[in-house]
């Protein structure tokens with residue numbers, strides 16, 4: 655058995671995702687020409703998206719990481735955000751591009767935007783592989799979107815179920831029998 659056998663269907667293939675990373679990387683290089691922004695990658699989900707977008711962006715940029723978590727391994731949003739690892743650079747006066755794998759309720763993003771504003775960032779934009787607009791609980795917009803994803807629980811390319819499947823090269827939907835009974839009852843929030 656391999657991970658691949660747990661996937662019911664592929665939503666975005668490796669090639670689809672590569673094209674989205676190229677498109678957004680080129681757009682960012684254009685929009686941030688001469689600005690040296692900070693690419694702020696949100697651990698752990700945004701790791702693959704980060705490396706693909708950053709190398710498609712032919713412009714000076716710094717790379718930083720932040721670990722913010724709102725879930726505890728399952729499929730339901732816990733609603734409260736924890737700052738697990740802070741970034742190590744002063745963001746005062748800097749232009750920040752937050753890189754996310756998915757924006758669902760918007761809570762994680764709202765928390766980070768407020769934090770960066772408080773610290774005096776000059777500008778804050780968001781580039782997310784997936785935007786699950788139907789999941790929104792707080793009002794927040796994504797500036798650069800790879801794909802508008804339907805309201806389904808998706809894994810792969812950084813996105814996990816119980817910390818697994820992040821290393822699949824594509825984004826897909828898990829077979830229903832993979833979920834535990836307790837998770838099936840609340841299968842909406844994106845982990």
Ligand code: PRP
Nearest residue numbers: 698699723724725758759760761762845
């Ligand atoms: C996931 C995802 C986003 C966030 C989106 O991260 O990677 O960061 O949730 O959800 P929201 O819009 O409802 O806040 P998670 O907290 O699961 O941590 P992970 O990236 O380490 O998996």
Ligand code: MN
Nearest residue numbers: 696697698699
């Ligand atoms: Mn995340």
Ligand code: MG
Nearest residue numbers: 699725814845
């Ligand atoms: Mg997660």
